Amino acid sequence: xxxxxxxxxxxxxxxxxxxxxxxxxxxxxxxxxxxxxxxxxxxxxxxxxxxxxxxxxxxxxxxxxxxxxxxxxxxxxxxxxxxxxxxxxxxxxxxxxxxxxxxxxxxxxxxxxxxxxxxxxxxxxxxxxxxxxxxxxxxxxxxxxxxxxxxx
Amino acid sequence: xxxxxxxxxxxxxxxxxxxxxxxxxxxxxxxxxxxxxxxxxxxxxxxxxxxxxxxxxxxxxxxxxxxxxxxxxxxxxxxxxxxxxxxxxxxxxxxxxxxxxxxxxxxxxxxxxxxxxxxxxxxxxxxxxxxxxxxxxxxx
Numbered sequence: 001x002x003x004x005x006x007x008x009x010x011x012x013x014x015x016x017x018x019x020x021x022x023x024x025x026x027x028x029x030x031x032x033x034x035x036x037x038x039x040x041x042x043x044x045x046x047x048x049x050x051x052x053x054x055x056x057x058x059x060x061x062x063x064x065x066x067x068x069x070x071x072x073x074x075x076x077x078x079x080x081x082x083x084x085x086x087x088x089x090x091x092x093x094x095x096x097x098x099x100x101x102x103x104x105x106x107x108x109x110x111x112x113x114x115x116x117x118x119x120x121x122x123x124x125x126x127x128x129x130x131x132x133x134x135x136x137x138x139x140x141x142x143x144x145x146x147x148x149x150x151x152x
Numbered sequence: 153x154x155x156x157x158x159x160x161x162x163x164x165x166x167x168x169x170x171x172x173x174x175x176x177x178x179x180x181x182x183x184x185x186x187x188x189x190x191x192x193x194x195x196x197x198x199x200x201x202x203x204x205x206x207x208x209x210x211x212x213x214x215x216x217x218x219x220x221x222x223x224x225x226x227x228x229x230x231x232x233x234x235x236x237x238x239x240x241x242x243x244x245x246x247x248x249x250x251x252x253x254x255x256x257x258x259x260x261x262x263x264x265x266x267x268x269x270x271x272x273x274x275x276x277x278x279x280x281x282x283x284x285x286x287x288x289x290x291x292x
Contacts, residue, residue, distance in 0.1 A: 003211050006257075011188070021186075025253075026197060027183075027184045028184045028185065030180070030184070031177075031180045031181045031183070031184035031185070032181065032184075032215040033171065033177075033216075034215075034219055034222075036219075036222060036228060038227065038228055038229075039228075041247065043160050048227045048229065049227075049229075050229065054229060055230060056215060056217040056218075056222075056228060057215075057218050057222070057234055058211055058214050058218065058234075061185070062185050062186050062187070066186070085238075086210050086211070086238055087237065088235065088236060088238060088284065089210070089211070089214060089235065089236055089238075090234070090235035090236075091229050091233065091234045091235070092232070092233050093229075093233070094232065094233075095229065096169060096228060096229045105268060117245040139235075143223070
């Protein structure tokens with residue numbers, strides 16, 4: 001059943017703060033095999049003008065996706081997550097995420113459309129720091145495959 | 153060394169890179185990212201849902217692709233926008249070799265405020281795996 005387009009524009013309350021740890025950034029950088037010293041060496045990061053180690057550009061996805069769980073699990077929307085694939089992903093940065101940040105995410109449903117029987121859901125997460133300043137916007141498009149294709 | 157806007161032209165190629173990915177890579181990425189979807193580590197499950205094999209996390213491929221840009225500019229904070237479309241999965245066989253993600257990139261547009269648009273091409277096994285893959289980067 002198609003998702004209800006009246007949910008376009010629906011916003012969810014900001015999440016509880018996620019505290020960004022140096023070691024979590026290090027773990028992520030190792031996992032993607034990226035040896036850029038700005039991710040692991042505070043002195044190298046400071047030499048580039050950052051207060052502390054910064055996180056790789058795609059690091060904020062995990063935080064934003066967790067916040068998007070409010071949409072995915074919204075019983076009123078009724079998304080069947082077992083049919084969902086990640087269609088596309090965009091980030092717009094005001095600054096990189098850095099160690100010590102306490103980040104909250106405010107999630108909005110930007111769009112719902114039907115494409116070849118699939119539901120296409122665009123979810124925007126506005127990520128802000130503890131002072132309320134914008135850090136990054138993460139926009140994800142989730143595609144819920146039509147039910148008759150799922151059994152293939 | 154920072155890249156100077158004035159020394160870059162439309163068509164300037166960034167150094168291309170190859171990123172190997174094995175099952176061990178995916179397990180490590182699952183842990184670091186918190187994405188434990190079994191299609192990324194459980195072959196039986198992946199086959200049952202119609203995939204050819206265990207596949208790499210799309211976000212892993214996205215993370216690798218932007219390294220071509222961040223290694224070029226030095227400071228990852230120079231990336232002000234980054235977006236991709238996940239057009240095709242990257243199957244990762246359990247053969248000890250895995251898959252390779254090949255990434256090339258070139259300057260597609262010179263923008264205002266010393267920014268450039270970089271278009272990325274990511275392939276694996278000769279197939280394009282990301283579409284609409286581009287970054288906006290602020291140069292020195």
